[in-house]
Amino acid sequence: MLQTKIELQAPRPTSKTFAKKIKDYGWGLAFLLPAIAVFCVFLWTPIVKGIFYSFMNVDFVKGNSFIGFDNYRDIFASSVLAKSVLNTLYYMFLCILIGFWVPSIVSIAVSELRWFKGAMRLIVYLPNIVPAVVLYGMWQWLYDPLGPANQIMSWFGSQQIMWLTDKSMAMISIVIAETWQSFGTAALIYLAGIVSIPKDLYEAAEMDGAGILQRIRYITIPGIKHLYILLFILQLIGTSQGFLTHMALTGGGPNNTPLTYMYQIINEAFTNLNYGRASAMGVLMFIVLASLSIIMFSIQGRSKQS
Numbered sequence: 305m306l307q308t309k310i311e312l313q314a315p316r317p318t319s320k321t322f323a324k325k326i327k328d329y330g331w332g333l334a335f336l337l338p339a340i341a342v343f344c345v346f347l348w349t350p351i352v353k354g355i356f357y358s359f360m361n362v363d364f365v366k367g368n369s370f371i372g373f374d375n376y377r378d379i380f381a382s383s384v385l386a387k388s389v390l391n392t393l394y395y396m397f398l399c400i401l402i403g404f405w406v407p408s409i410v411s412i413a414v415s416e417l418r419w420f421k422g423a424m425r426l427i428v429y430l431p432n433i434v435p436a437v438v439l440y441g442m443w444q445w446l447y448d449p450l451g452p453a454n455q456i457m458s459w460f461g462s463q464q465i466m467w468l469t470d471k472s473m474a475m476i477s478i479v480i481a482e483t484w485q486s487f488g489t490a491a492l493i494y495l496a497g498i499v500s501i502p503k504d505l506y507e508a509a510e511m512d513g514a515g516i517l518q519r520i521r522y523i524t525i526p527g528i529k530h531l532y533i534l535l536f537i538l539q540l541i542g543t544s545q546g547f548l549t550h551m552a553l554t555g556g557g558p559n560n561t562p563l564t565y566m567y568q569i570i571n572e573a574f575t576n577l578n579y580g581r582a583s584a585m586g587v588l589m590f591i592v593l594a595s596l597s598i599i600m601f602s603i604q605g606r607s608k609q610s
Contacts, residue, residue, distance in 0.1 A: 351590065358584035375584035385585075387560060388568040392544060395475055395564055399543045402476075403483035404536065407490035412524055414491070415498045416516055425495065429488040440552040443481045444468075447553070468554050471561045478549050478562055490535050494528055501527040537600045541593055565589065 358375055360368045379385055414424045434442075446453050447467035454464050467477040505523050514522070547567035554562050556571075565585070573582035 354583045354586050354590075357580055358587045360580050360583075362579035362583075371580070375581045376588075378581055379584055379588070384560070384563075384568060388563050388565045391475070391561070391563050392546075392565040395479065395546060395562070396540060396543045398475060398479045399482070399539060399546075400536075402479050403487065404539055406483055407487045407535070408494050408528070408532070410487065411491045411494035411498060412520055415495060415524070416520075425492070428491050431485050432488040434485065436548070436552075439481075439485055440549070443477075443553060447477055469558050471558055474554055474558060474562050478553060481553065482546070482549050490539075493535065494531055497528040497531045498524060533600065533603075537597060540596060540600075544589065544593060 357368075359370060359372060361371045361374075362368050410428055414421060414428065417424060431439075445451055448454075449464055449466060453467060457465060465473060467473050501523065506519060509519050509523060545566045547564055547570055550556065550562040550564055550567055551570075556563050556567065566589070569582050569585045569589075572578045572585065
């Protein structure tokens with residue numbers, strides 16, 4: 305008895321199918337090309353140049369010279385590096401402890417409103433559109449020794465607090481200011497996640513007699529759990545690069561207490577004019593943040609599979 309094998313081969317792409325693909329996706333790619341070009345020129349080109357300059361002694365007068373890993377050795381031998389790293393970790397910890405939960409709490413509270421929900425969404429986002437100059441001037445006025453913050457604290461019998469010049473309060477003051485300014489964007493992301501939760505779940509829970517806290521615990525929070533992981537990663541990346549508020553409110557003082565790693569990169573580049581060392585510090589930050597993002601997204605993928 306003869307057995308025949310029939311091999312199934314995928315049809316070879318003809319010129320007609322190729323032309324059809326060009327017709328289907330050509331215009332989309334054409335519209336994407338400008339964005340891809342801008343992305344490569346303004347994002348990846350500086351990254352590649354930063355890696356290249358980290359092995360160079362950058363001198364705009366005498367010219368650049370290759371020095372190998374000397375910039376990296378100087379970084380790890382610097383005492384300021386350890387202080388800036390510890391300050392950055394402390395700053396990130398405070399941002400997570402104080403500011404990470406504010407957007408989700410606000411968004412859940414707004415989603416439970418029966419009236420004025422649209423107006424509250426606008427009010428929540430308003431701090432994000434305040435210009436930086438106005439924002440920093442406002443917080444300097446609030447944190448002034450004779451400003452509103454100390455006046456409010458005096459109502460509760462508290463002594464005068466030096467918000468921006470006290471070593472123990474400078475970083476906390478910065479975190480409070482940044483939390484107020486930036487929580488609106490994260491709150492809108494949480495609100496979008498809450499809106500995507502099927503309304504049938506809430507209606508069924510109300511019919512079963514579930515209260516507000518029960519609906520939040522068993523429906524809302526599980527429904528936006530994936531957003532917690534995403535925004536946690538984004539907050540770690542964003543806070544690790546924080547320096548604007550530190551520079552505007554404290555100028556690096558007192559005694560380099562709010563000096564962060566990114567702030568030290570700015571000092572190396574534009575104060576000490578050591579662009580090679582600043583590039584090396586940027587490369588180290590890029591490696592750490594990329595590794596952290598990969599780890600967090602892998603954990604998120606495993607949790608979805610489980």
